[in-house]
Amino acid sequence: xxxxEAVATDNKKLAVASQWQLVxxxxxxxxxxxxxxxxxxxxxxxxxxxxxxxxxxxxxQNARAAYYPPQELHFFDKDEAGNWYFxxxxxxxxxxxxxxxxxxxxxxxxxxxxxxxxxxxxxKYSILGLFETDIHLFAVSEPRQPLFLLGAxxxxxxxxxxxxxxxxxxxSVGLVGxxxxxxxxxxxxxxxxxxGGRTDFAIQRAVEFALSLPTIPIWLALAAALxxxxxxxxxxxxxxxxxxxxxxxxxxxxxxxxxxSLRTEEFVVAARLDGASEGRIIFRHMLPSFMxxxxxxxxxxxxxxxxxxxxxxxxxxxLQPPTISWGVLxxxxxxxxxxxxxxxxxxxxxxxVVAVMALNFLGDGLRDAADPYNK
Amino acid sequence: xxxxxxxxLMWMIPSLIAVSFLAxxxxxxxxxxxxxTYIATLAASNELVDQNTAAELRARFGLDxxxxxxxxxxxxxxxxxxxxxxxxxxQQPVSELIWERMALTLVLTLSTLLATWGIALPIGVFSAxxxxxxxxxxxxxxxxxxxxxxxxxxxxxxxxxxAVKLGQDVGGLFSEKFVNSPWSFDxxxxxxxxxxxxxxxxxxxxxxxLIRVMxxxxxxxxxxxxxxxxxxxxxxxxxxxxxxxxxxxxxPFISTxxxxxxxxxxxxxxxAIVLSLPxxxxxxxxxxxSQDMYLAGAFVLLICALTLVGSLVSDVLLALVDPRIRLE
Numbered sequence: 001x002x003x004x005e006a007v008a009t010d011n012k013k014l015a016v017a018s019q020w021q022l023v024x025x026x027x028x029x030x031x032x033x034x035x036x037x038x039x040x041x042x043x044x045x046x047x048x049x050x051x052x053x054x055x056x057x058x059x060x061q062n063a064r065a066a067y068y069p070p071q072e073l074h075f076f077d078k079d080e081a082g083n084w085y086f087x088x089x090x091x092x093x094x095x096x097x098x099x100x101x102x103x104x105x106x107x108x109x110x111x112x113x114x115x116x117x118x119x120x121x122x123x124k125y126s127i128l129g130l131f132e133t134d135i136h137l138f139a140v141s142e143p144r145q146p147l148f149l150l151g152a153x154x155x156x157x158x159x160x161x162x163x164x165x166x167x168x169x170x171x172s173v174g175l176v177g178x179x180x181x182x183x184x185x186x187x188x189x190x191x192x193x194x195x196g197g198r199t200d201f202a203i204q205r206a207v208e209f210a211l212s213l214p215t216i217p218i219w220l221a222l223a224a225a226l227x228x229x230x231x232x233x234x235x236x237x238x239x240x241x242x243x244x245x246x247x248x249x250x251x252x253x254x255x256x257x258x259x260x261s262l263r264t265e266e267f268v269v270a271a272r273l274d275g276a277s278e279g280r281i282i283f284r285h286m287l288p289s290f291m292x293x294x295x296x297x298x299x300x301x302x303x304x305x306x307x308x309x310x311x312x313x314x315x316x317x318x319l320q321p322p323t324i325s326w327g328v329l330x331x332x333x334x335x336x337x338x339x340x341x342x343x344x345x346x347x348x349x350x351x352x353v354v355a356v357m358a359l360n361f362l363g364d365g366l367r368d369a370a371d372p373y374n375k
Numbered sequence: 376x377x378x379x380x381x382x383x384l385m386w387m388i389p390s391l392i393a394v395s396f397l398a399x400x401x402x403x404x405x406x407x408x409x410x411x412t413y414i415a416t417l418a419a420s421n422e423l424v425d426q427n428t429a430a431e432l433r434a435r436f437g438l439d440x441x442x443x444x445x446x447x448x449x450x451x452x453x454x455x456x457x458x459x460x461x462x463x464x465x466q467q468p469v470s471e472l473i474w475e476r477m478a479l480t481l482v483l484t485l486s487t488l489l490a491t492w493g494i495a496l497p498i499g500v501f502s503a504x505x506x507x508x509x510x511x512x513x514x515x516x517x518x519x520x521x522x523x524x525x526x527x528x529x530x531x532x533x534x535x536x537x538a539v540k541l542g543q544d545v546g547g548l549f550s551e552k553f554v555n556s557p558w559s560f561d562x563x564x565x566x567x568x569x570x571x572x573x574x575x576x577x578x579x580x581x582x583x584x585l586i587r588v589m590x591x592x593x594x595x596x597x598x599x600x601x602x603x604x605x606x607x608x609x610x611x612x613x614x615x616x617x618x619x620x621x622x623x624x625x626x627p628f629i630s631t632x633x634x635x636x637x638x639x640x641x642x643x644x645x646x647a648i649v650l651s652l653p654x655x656x657x658x659x660x661x662x663x664x665s666q667d668m669y670l671a672g673a674f675v676l677l678i679c680a681l682t683l684v685g686s687l688v689s690d691v692l693l694a695l696v697d698p699r700i701r702l703e
Binding site for chain 1: 531637648649671
């Protein structure tokens with residue numbers, strides 16, 4: 001591991017470093033993965049407190065702001081003497097109607113300026129349902145002036161705020177779904193790899209079968225079976241269960257591979273000769289030695305879950321409005337006429353792509369860093 | 376070799392039975408049945424159906440029997456007479472509705488498979504040979520991007536660009552005048568002219584992962600002594616690459632059919648719905664929404680069977696190419 005020697009020039013430090021320290025040192029060298037880590041952390045911070053980053057109430061409709069175009073945020077302004085100084089503001093838009101078609105026409109009023117304040121006050125929201133506040137990252141100084149950074153949709157709802165709110169559902173579906181499939185995968189893969197023989201054969205055939213099935217038709221059929229009038233939380237839970245039903249096979253295969261290769265290692269044989277129980281061998285000796293691998297596989301499985309939820313909701317069989325997820329938001333962009341009038345409805349898709357890419361980079365870096373034989 | 380194929384074929388049987396049962400259970404899952412949906416639709420237009428008529432309808436479609444009997448009737452009809460049952464919604468035998476759509480799905484999937492290989496192979500070889508060059512970085516970046524973009528989003532963006540910037544409609548697989556016409560040479564040409572849009576959209580994500588597989592395989596081979604020997608003999612760099620390392624690196628390529636095919640089929644369903652292609656996707660979605668169970672079941676069954684056959688083909692091909700696998 002040449003990278004680690006560069007970081008830890010002191011060989012003594014390297015010799016006593018724990019496995020996690022070694023992984024962290026190798027990981028830090030991977031620039032794309034570090035960038036991925038930063039983006040992923042940022043996304044999960046948004047997922048915890050979406051209300052703080054939102055500008056408008058994501059559920060609020062505004063008939064006078066249908067298809068409101070995105071507003072540009074200006075950061076610098078000129079004073080009378082002609083010097084630039086920092087002052088975030090926006091130009092408000094004026095709504096007119098086309099006399100013939102009555103379609104809304106928005107024109108920028110560049111003579112007026114509305115200040116945007118950091119940590120200003122806006123609508124009330126609750127943080128994880130624990131306490132309420134109305135402080136936002138930024139807010140307009142005149143409450144009656146709308147601020148639509150990424151425009152508004154058909155019903156005049158703020159696209160930016162809805163993307164922030166959707167982060168919570170979209171990213172947590174991935175996390176919850178992966179942990180469910182991990183639970184199935186670790187149990188089945190562990191049994192398969194540890195015992196071997198006939199059990200292994202049977203479980204492996206099941207895994208191969210699960211992997212050879214196309215997932216979308218099965219998800220569609222399962223999701224279509226869910227009653228549409230279930231409460232949002234039940235629906236959310238069922239969707240994650242459906243997604244993990246097909247996601248476990250890949251993880252089971254990874255876990256089995258690690259168990260098979262570790263089973264004959266000296267330290268496992270030593271533990272067995274010492275009279276350690278099977279549970280102790282598995283959980284105390286084997287599991288920690290491939291924990292980092294499992295974490296890398298999980299990271300690589302989350303983006304697949306996010307894409308799956310997005311696709312299902314987009315087709316109208318996943319989460320249902322008023323629940324907000326990126327897939328639900330993309331349904332607004334489903335027909336060619338609405339995206340022709342409001343191309344900014346694609347922004348939730350941009351969020352999906354960035355989140356998935358960051359998670360892929362992070363997972364790739366983790367996998368490389370967790371491999372002790374990687375040069 | 377023959378033994379390998381026979382054993383592999385025998386393994387298909389339990390898988391197919393499992394798939395058929397799965398398909399049937401899936402379509403049985405929704406609460407209520409087609410008659411419930413049918414009555415609800417009639418009630419929406421102020422037509423009332425009494426209990427007796429409903430029971431009569433159920434008896435006629437065989438919906439009042441236990442599930443196992445319904446399954447056995449269904450599967451034996453398919454195996455013995457090729458009869459997939461009746462579509463409640465279309466009031467037509469399912470087999471009349473699905474074959475053309477399944478054939479078009481197959482055409483779409485296979486063309487995508489070929490396109491994926493055609494794009495991924497040269498790019499993968501290139502980025503392995505010119506490792507850490509600008510071209511390699513560009514290819515790596517795009518393959519990550521390709522993995523991250525959901526195919527339906529790509530379809531939407533392409534539709535937007537075509538409609539707004541170019542003023543064209545990219546949906547569908549045929550021009551208007553060919554949609555209902557019988558098959559002819561002109562119609563096939565028309566299909567080819569329309570097919571490339573969904574093929575490209577679908578090929579993107581598969582290409583992305585294949586480029587990385589190909590690159591890794593090539594990098595393993597390029598440093599081996601036989602490559603140096605060939606170079607020392609004075610072979611041109613191009614002939615050398617094609618003749619030795621690419622051939623060896625191709626081996627794992629064949630095995631990708633097994634995992635690429637389920638992904639392609641899944642992706643093609645969503646893209647077909649967005650672009651409203653006359654393939655299995657839109658009709659499957661529609662039949663699931665209206666609980667037209669025999670139609671949906673036939674689609675799920677055929678699509679799953681198709682991918683199982685695909686993985687069988689890839690196993691056999693792999694055994695043909697690589698003798699080590701046969702002997703295992």
